[in-house]
Structures are given as C-alpha cells and as structure tokens.
Amino acid sequence: LNMSTLQVTEEVREHLKTPIFDNWQWEDAEMLVLLQVMFTDLEFLTAFHIELDVLQNFLFKVYCHYNSIPFHNFRHCFCVTQMMYGLIWLTDLRSKIARIDLLIMLTSALCHDLDHPGYNNVYQINAQTDLALRYNDISPLENHHCAVAFGIMSKQECNILKNLTCEQYKYIRGGMIKCILATDMARHNEILNKFKTMRPVFNFTNKEHKEVLMNIMVKVSDISNEARPMAVAEPWLDCLLQEFFNQSDTEKLKGLPVTPFMDRDKVSKPSSQTNFIRFVLLPLFSELTKLFPCLEQHILEPVRRALEYYSDLERASKEEERTAKR
Ligand SMILES: COc1ccc(NC(=O)[C@H](C)Nc2nc3c(cnn3-c3ccccc3C)c(=O)[nH]2)cc1
Numbered sequence: 580l581n582m583s584t585l586q587v588t589e590e591v592r593e594h595l596k597t598p599i600f601d602n603w604q605w606e607d608a609e610m611l612v613l614l615q616v617m618f619t620d621l622e623f624l625t626a627f628h629i630e631l632d633v634l635q636n637f638l639f640k641v642y643c644h645y646n647s648i649p650f651h652n653f654r655h656c657f658c659v660t661q662m663m664y665g666l667i668w669l670t671d672l673r674s675k676i677a678r679i680d681l682l683i684m685l686t687s688a689l690c691h692d693l694d695h696p697g698y699n700n701v702y703q704i705n706a707q708t709d710l711a712l713r714y715n716d717i718s719p720l721e722n723h724h725c726a727v728a729f730g731i732m733s734k735q736e737c738n739i740l741k742n743l744t745c746e747q748y749k750y751i752r753g754g755m756i757k758c759i760l761a762t763d764m765a766r767h768n769e770i771l772n773k774f775k776t777m778r779p780v781f782n783f784t785n786k787e788h789k790e791v792l793m794n795i796m797v798k799v800s801d802i803s804n805e806a807r808p809m810a811v812a813e814p815w816l817d818c819l820l821q822e823f824f825n826q827s828d829t830e831k832l833k834g835l836p837v838t839p840f841m842d843r844d845k846v847s848k849p850s851s852q853t854n855f856i857r858f859v860l861l862p863l864f865s866e867l868t869k870l871f872p873c874l875e876q877h878i879l880e881p882v883r884r885a886l887e888y889y890s891d892l893e894r895a896s897k898e899e900e901r902t903a904k905r
C-alpha cells in the first residue's frame with residue numbers, strides 16, 4: 580500500500596474532480612492513493628497539521644473496516660467520497676464555506692457506511708440484533724458507522740484530528756455525527772423538507788442552514804450512482820439488488836417481515852429504479868441544483884437520462900409480459 584501519490588498523473592487528478600470518474604477501473608490500493616490525493620488537494624494536511632503517515636494509517640484502517648459484501652463495501656465508500664470531492668469542486672464550495680466544514684463532509688462520506696453488515700435497519704430492528712439492542716432501534720447502522728469511525732481515530736497513529744485544538748475536535752466530531760446519522764434514508768423527507776424551506780433564503784453564514792446543506796451533500800453523494808455514466812452506474816444497481824436479495828432471503832428463512840422492494844420474487848429492476856429516480860433522486864437533486872445551478876448539467880441531466888433509460892426498459896419488459904400472456 581505504499582504506492583506513492585506521484586504516480587497519480589495530472590490528468591487523473593483532474594478527472595477525480597468530476598462525476599464521470601469511473602470507479603470500476605481502480606484496485607483497492609489505487610483507490611486508497613486517490614483518497615489520499617483528495618485530502619492533499621483540498622489542503623487538509625497543511626490546514627489541520629495531518630501527518631501523511633497518520634492519514635495513510637487512517638485510510639488503511641477505514642479500508643479494513645469495510646466488509647466484502649455486494650454493495651456497502653469499500654468501493655461504495657470510495658464512490659461516495661469521490662462524488663463529495665467532485666461536488667466540492669463543481670460548486671466551488673471552498674469559496675462559500677470554511678475548510679473545516681469540507682473536512683467534516685469528506686471524512687463523513689469516507690466513514691458513512693463503516694462495517695456495514697449488508698442488512699439494513701429494518702432487518703436490525705426486526706431481528707433484534709446486537710446493534711438494534713445497543714442503539715435502541717434508533718438508526719442502529721448509522722450510529723454504528725459513526726462509532727467505528729471514532730474508534731479508529733481513538734488510536735493516535737490513525738488519529739487525523741490529533742493536532743487540532745479541543746474546540747476544533749469537538750466541532751468536527753459534532754459535524755461528523757450529524758452528517759453520518761443524516762444518511763439514514765428513514766429521515767430522507769425530514770432532511771429534504773428542512774432544506775426546501777431554507778433554500779429560497781439560503782445564507783451560507785447561518786449555522787443551521789450550513790448544517791442542513793452539509794447533510795444534504797453527504798446524502799446526495801451517498802445515493803448518487805445514477806448521476807454517473809450508465810456503464811458505471813448500472814453495475815451498482817445489480818450489486819445493490821444482490822445485497823437486498825440476500826437480506827430478503829434471510830428474512831424469509833427466519834420468518835421475518837420481507838421488504839417489498841427487496842423481494843427477488845417481486846422486484847423488477849427497471850420499475851424499482853424508475854420509482855427511486857422519480858420520487859427520491861430527482862426531488863433531492865433538483866433542490867440542490869436550485870442552490871448550485873451548475874449541477875444541472877453535471878448531475879441532473881445524467882439522472883434524467885437514467886430515468887429515460889429505465890423507463891424504456893420498464894416499457895419493454897411490460898410489452899414482453901403482454902405478448903408472453905397472449
Ligand atoms: C426511503 O427509503 C428508501 C427509499 C428507496 C430505497 N431504494 C430503492 O427504492 C431502490 C432499491 N433503489 C435504489 N436504492 C439506492 C440507490 C442508491 N442507493 N440506494 C440505497 C441503498 C441502500 C439504502 C437506501 C438506498 C436509497 C439506487 O440507485 N436505487 C431504499 C430506501
């Protein structure tokens with residue numbers, strides 16, 4: 580894992596700042612170096628006195644704490660962090676909010692699914708797992724992801740925050756807890772509605788406004804696969820459905836309630852995705868684009884194309900069903 584950053588060409592560095600970056604062509608060790616490049620290019624090391632070897636230890640420990648499961652693995656973590664990095668550059672966020680808030684957003688993206696078991700909160704609660712017990716059914720997974728992140732940082736050789744003041748540490752810890760807990764999709768409407776009320780009068784110096792924006796940006800990065808080129812995005816949906824089907828198979832075996840959009844006997848890939856894009860992605864991405872119009876071309880257009888793509892698939896598969904029945 581001692582690939583030097585110098586091997587990352589200028590062209591890759593520029594590409595890394597865009598949503599069309601193809602995560603599938605990089606191995607784990609290369610993704611680790613690219614994550615290091617993100618921290619360096621945003622000048623976090625100089626601004627927050629982070630030693631390079633501490634950053635490398637931290638990134639490696641984060642890598643070790645993601646599990647080998649179909650979707651919520653280290654490659655997903657890399658995708659979300661790279662999308663966050665791209666959004667920071669595309670929206671020119673460096674000129675609008677403090678660098679410490681950018682550190683919170685990027686590190687939250689990096690840590691937001693740490694040690695994900697591949698079974699969601701509904702499963703944790705219904706199966707009364709240790710996590711559900713420990714966190715009293717309140718966003719058990721997101722609480723766990725955040726706790727694992729700070730567990731890693733409690734070791735000094737991995738503590739990227741060790742050279743900060745007490746105030747800075749508390750501020751970053753508070754921000755990361757809010758951002759990581761905000762990735763619980765059960766809170767999607769709560770957070771989006773807050774942002775919708777603030778957006779028309781958005782004020783970058785208002786603490787509440789900035790906090791909700793940071794939550795929204797981590798959320799957008801987390802579910803943004805469909806904003807990427809179809810060749811990059813589509814394999815992710817297959818990975819996600821694999822994980823969802825593993826869960827619903829287990830739920831059936833254990834006699835637990837089965838979530839409809841996870842049931843392999845009920846889910847059709849195109850129709851579940853058209854609903855997701857129409858009712859979850861587009862409202863969220865449109866609202867963010869109203870604050871940052873430049874995202875229209877980079878994020879909103881690709882998602883609209885994805886909706887077209889899955890709607891065509893949906894029509895075709897319905898047509899097939901009709902002819903098959905005749
Ligand atoms: C409100 O809570 C929700 C809403 C929707 C969904 N998921 C879906 O509708 C389906 C399975 N599609 C879907 N779900 C996706 C995507 C990206 N992330 N993501 C996802 C993964 C895990 C948990 C929640 C979500 C949204 C995606 O491109 N498609 C899952 C939870």
Ligand SMILES: [Zn+2]
Binds near residue numbers: 655692801
């Ligand atoms: Zn995630």
